[in-house]
């Protein structure tokens with residue numbers, strides 16, 4: 001099989017993109033043998049690192065060492081780049097790195113989606129595929145970026161934005177000419193974990209500490225607890241799969257702050273445990289969406305979603321009910337969504 005070699009750039013070098021670099025290196029042989037794909041890492045950028053580029057490709061061992069060092073706060077390595085001074089903006093960085101693919105994994109800005117939208121736009125205008133784990137570009141600029149990608153003959157893909165890389169968006173690519181009427185589910189690990197712990201008597205604060213220690217809570221945990229994370233994911237699913245652009249603040253939203261351990265224990269005992277449930281339903285030309293704690297019957301699949309697992313149930317005209325459960329994912333699941341998007345984009 002003839003190998004095609006792609007120049008890869010990573011914008012944001014936190015948990016997701018560092019894990020993706022490790023996964024790519026781990027699967028390099030498989031990509032070569034089964035997909036005819038090889039790659040060079042030619043650009044890495046973050047706020048603290050700045051923008052480094054090397055169009056001939058950085059040494060893999062060096063990149064893995066940077067990933068380890070970034071985890072411990074950039075304490076050991078002096079990262080140097082053949083491009084000195086560093087490119088002054090994302091566009092010149094993509095040009096210096098001769099990018100074929102951008103992996104965008106910067107922090108989410110719920111209100112505007114920026115600067116991730118601009119990063120994505122820059123990649124597509126550079127004629128690189130844009131792959132993001134950041135929900136901002138999906139909920140604030142999906143149609144623009146989809147059309148921009150098409151105009152440049154490239155792909156804008158975002159499988160890792162909802163359910164950590166479980167192929168939800170591409171699942172619907174395999175279901176052509178189907179109509180999605182609505183969905184419901186549990187999409188946030190932190191709140192699901194906290195509710196489960198509080199049912200056993202733990203206080204809210206201790207349960208949150210546990211979620212943070214496990215590394216599942218967002219840096220700003222209020223984002224999870226107040227339902228924003230679920231609302232953004234719900235908006236992303238509605239925007240893309242129901243072809244109905246909706247912003248996160250248009251999702252009726254309530255978080256889990258007002259639930260007490262006592263209320264949660266009683267609800268579980270009575271056979272109606274609380275879950276933070278998202279719902280979307282097409283009503284005429286509108287889509288009604290909500291995120292709120294709901295009591296669900298103990299025999300329903302949602303009641304059995306525990307810990308950091310998540311669940312989604314789609315209602316379509318052809319299949320009345322299609323459900324996906326994801327059991328306790330890790331960062332490699334998110335990174336895998338981006339790896340799979342890479343193969344889809346260049347395949």
Ligand SMILES: NC(=O)c1ccc[n+]([C@@H]2O[C@H](COP(=O)([O-])OP(=O)(O)OC[C@H]3O[C@@H](n4cnc5c(N)ncnc54)[C@H](OP(=O)(O)O)[C@@H]3O)[C@@H](O)[C@H]2O)c1
Nearest residue numbers: 012013014015016046047048049105106107108133134334
């Ligand atoms: N973690 C998960 O399990 C998961 C799952 C699905 C989706 N996501 C999404 O994936 C994205 C990344 O998550 P993460 O866990 O990797 O976050 P993270 O560990 O906090 O890393 C974020 C990275 O983005 C960089 N960054 C932030 N703003 C930037 C900017 N304006 N310009 C350049 N770099 C910038 C940060 O740079 P500095 O470190 O230099 O400040 C850091 O390297 C987020 O949007 C998140 O919602 C995460």
